[in-house]
Amino acid sequence: MITFDNVTKIYEGQAKPALRGVNVDIDKGEFVFLVGQSGSGKSTFIRLILREYRPTKGIIYVAGKDLSTLHSWKVPALRRQIGTVFQDFRLLPGKTVYENVAFALQVIGRPTREIKKVVPETLDLVGLSGKGKRMPDELSGGEQQRVAVARAFVNRPKILIADEPTGNLDPATSVGIMKLLDRINRTGTTVIMATHDSTIVDQMRRRVIELDAGAVVRDQREGVYGTA
Amino acid sequence: MRHTLRETWTGLRRNLTMTIAVIVTMWVSLSLFGAALLANQQVDLVKGKWYDKIEVSVFLCVPNVEGGQCTSGDGATQAQKDNIRKVLEANPQVQEVYYESKHEAYEEYQRVYRDSPVKDVLTESTIQDSFRVKLSDPQQYLGVVEQAKSLPGVQAVLDLHPVLDPLFMWLNALKWGTLGMSVLLLVAAALQIGNTIRMAAFSRRRELGIMRLVGASNAYILTPFLLESLVAGLIGGLLASGTLALGVYFIIIRKAATSITTIMWIGWHQAFLAMAAVLVVSILLSVLPAFAATRRYLKV
Structure with missing residues (x-):
């Protein structure tokens, strides 16, 4: 589903590479934790998958497409296959929960009839049935993140990327979000989650890829957060 | 489509003061531009096809x-x-x-x-x-x-040269004066459009960021901005056309053509040509800077 083939990324004007010769293969339906200190290259890894940047060297395949030769006008089509969740939720404050989720479908031109059917279904899935009319600031942090997950998943993407999704949440709420991501993963969606939360990584026992100073230093099946 | 039109309308309302500024600048500059075209046609009409070739x-x-x-x-x-x-x-x-x-x-x-x-x-x-x-x-x-x-x-x-040259001197001064002023104002209008789009894009950066993230197409993201400046430009162009029509009617047809009958004066035919040119320029001058600005500030 995602392949990094000897990928190096050096940001313009910087001497030190953000990623150095990274080789990673992520299969369809996998659940992968991306761990490492701040500045270790996790965000760069994610942004390269989203084709926000091009790699300086190496080749990246996402959902069967070679991103280095992908035309920029085809990038929207790529991103429709990837759902993204962030630490800061990134909801639109002026729109209701329902509208926030529907927005993701509207802007890619889905018909209203489909939106009316899929959005409530997805809100049910993330455990927000009946809260469609609430505004984001009326919700708790955990609920807001559920809205963000609903928005990322409403289009049924092949890949779900979560960048520190529990970073702003307390441990109990985080567990709820992790259960949700696990459920989404069980539908066959590939999930990649960058995190600092050692408890969660240790509990879930999924594949762990650790980055340090831009290089992969560990790639472990059923891994834990720290080097065991 | 409905979304695009709604976004355009919201955008125009949200940036109402800037939109008005663009409309007024376009209006004045295109009126001057049209006046230059009319002066040019007036000179051509009086000269006929021989004036520049023979004495x-x-x-x-x-x-x-x-x-x-x-x-x-x-x-x-x-x-x-x-x-x-x-x-x-x-x-x-x-x-x-x-x-x-x-x-x-x-x-x-x-x-x-x-x-x-x-x-x-x-x-x-x-x-x-x-x-x-x-x-x-x-x-x-x-x-x-x-x-x-x-x-x-x-x-x-x-x-005819000793008789008509002084007249042409005035008409040419009018033509180049209005043309020069209109070019300056059109540059101002183009910059204003660029600035308006930058501000609009900045104030909506959250929304635009999410649109990009979920894979909205470039056309979907850019069209409302382009339409917004097109609408403002066209309103300016229409107002300028109206100004030219009134100017030709009251100054040329009602006044000059009846009091100075020794030379031929421009009429509706030339006025329509100038108005058409003004409308075309208003479309180009609103869409092209908007296109440049969206490419610059709305990178996908």
């Missing part, structure tokens, strides 16, 4: 035209015409002689007086044919004029 016009006798060296009731004969041409060409002051036939003269007359009630006063048989003379030194016209006047078959000899 002296030698009009020939035709039946029913009196005066000059005409034999009453008769037109100039072919022998007289040949003689006139020979004499003119022999004059060292003369650089070139053109003959304008009745047919050519009639076509030019129909073109210039297209919108005028005198359009049908002359017919192809009653219009005068002429020799059009280019001088080697335009200042030295008197000798040629005097000589031509004395030739049989010549009805009248005119050199």
Whole structure:
């Protein structure tokens, strides 16, 4: 589903590479934790998958497409296959929960009839049935993140990327979000989650890829957060 | 589609003050631009097709035209015409002689007086044919004029340059003045459009970020911004067209054309041409800067 083939990324004007010769293969339906200190290259890894940047060297395949030769006008089509969740939720404050989720479908031109059917279904899935009319600031942090997950998943993407999704949440709420991501993963969606939360990584026992100073230093099946 | 139109409308309302600023700048600049076009057409109309090529016009006798060296009731004969041409060409002051036939003269007359009630006063048989003379030194016209006047078959000899040049000087000053001002204002309008789009994109950066993230197409993201400036530009263009129409009607058709009847004045035909040009320019000048600005500030 995602392949990094000897990928190096050096940001313009910087001497030190953000990623150095990274080789990673992520299969369809996998659940992968991306761990490492701040500045270790996790965000760069994610942004390269989203084709926000091009790699300086190496080749990246996402959902069967070679991103280095992908035309920029085809990038929207790529991103429709990837759902993204962030630490800061990134909801639109002026729109209701329902509208926030529907927005993701509207802007890619889905018909209203489909939106009316899929959005409530997805809100049910993330455990927000009946809260469609609430505004984001009326919700708790955990609920807001559920809205963000609903928005990322409403289009049924092949890949779900979560960048520190529990970073702003307390441990109990985080567990709820992790259960949700696990459920989404069980539908066959590939999930990649960058995190600092050692408890969660240790509990879930999924594949762990650790980055340090831009290089992969560990790639472990059923891994834990720290080097065991 | 409905979304795009709604976004355009919201955008126009949200940036109402900037939109008004763009409309007013476009309005004033395009009015000046249109005035320059009208001044240019006025000059062309008065000059006709000969003015820039020749100095002296030698009009020939035709039946029913009196005066000059005409034999009453008769037109100039072919022998007289040949003689006139020979004499003119022999004059060292003369650089070139053109003959304008009745047919050519009639076509030019129909073109210039297209919108005028005198359009049908002359017919192809009653219009005068002429020799059009280019001088080697335009200042030295008197000798040629005097000589031509004395030739049989010549009805009248005119050199319009001393009469019309002062008028053209004013019209040209008007043309270049308005053109210069309109260019400056159009540059201002283009920059304003760029700035408006930058502000609109900045104030909506959350929304645009999410659109990009979930894979909204570039066209979907950019179209409302382009439409927004197109609407503002077109309103400015329409207001400028209205201003030109009122200007032509009240200043030219009602005033100048009735008080100064010795020269031909521009009318609705030229006004419509100028208005069409203004509308085309308003579309280009709103879409092109908007396109440049969206490429710069809305990178996908």
